[in-house]
Amino acid sequence: MQGTVVVDPPGCVTLASGNQVPFQAGPNQAGAAVMQMAGSSHEFGFSCVAKVNYGSGFVNVSVPMTMADYLRPVQGMAVPQFGQMWGQPGMVERKAQVGGSSCRSAEAFMAKCQEFGIQPIQAIGTEAVAVGKMIGTGTIVLMHGKTSPGSLEVLMRSPNKDMAEAVNSAVRNDPTFK
Secondary structure, eight states, X not given: OEEEXXXXXXXXXXXXXXXXXXXXXXXXXXOOOOOOEEEOOSOOOOEEEEXXXXXXXXXXXXXXXXXXXXXXXXXXXXXXXXXXXXXXXTOEEEEEEEETOSOOSHHHHHHHHHHHTOEEEEEETXXXXXXXXXXXXXXXXXXXXXXXXXXXXXXXXXXXXXXHHHHHHHHHHSGGGO
16 A cells, blocks of 8 residues: 655644655555654644544544654763853843642753753752754754752753743643653
8 A cells, every 4th residue: 555644734834745745555554654853943832733534534643742852962071061151141031930840850951851851950959951943044042040948949941932932931831740
C-alpha cells in the first residue's frame, strides 16, 4: 500500500522538505513517514496536525507538542559563561513561581531541566542553573532555579521576548516542574 502524509505544522516551525511525505507499507505492516522540522519563529504552537491518506481512505491526526519538543540542550557551557550571558544587555527576564513543585532540591531541578530539554550546568545549595536553545533558530534560554520545600522559583532570560514568555508559561503549566 502506498500513501501520503500531509502535515499542517505549528506556525513556529517550517518543514525541511515540504508538507507532504509519501510512505509505503506491506500487508499487515506499518509504514513510516519522517519529516524534519526547524524552528522559524518564537510564536509557539503546540500541536501538529496531519492527514494520512492511504489506499482509498484517510485518517486525521493531531500530535500534541510541548515546549520540550522545541528545546535542545547547549552542551559544554560553564558557570562563568552562563554568568556573562545572563548579564548581557537586551536579555528579557521572566519569573515563574511553581507552588508545591516536586523540585525540592537543586539536583531535582536539574533532572527536570534535562527532561524539559535544557542542559543542567551546576547546582549550588538550593539553586541551580541550566541552558537550552530553540531548534532551528538557536535562540538561547537561560534558567536559574531556586528550590525550597514548598515551591520552586525559576528565572528565565532570553534575548527574545516571545521565547522568554513561552518558556515561562511552560515552566508554570507543564507537568515537568509540578
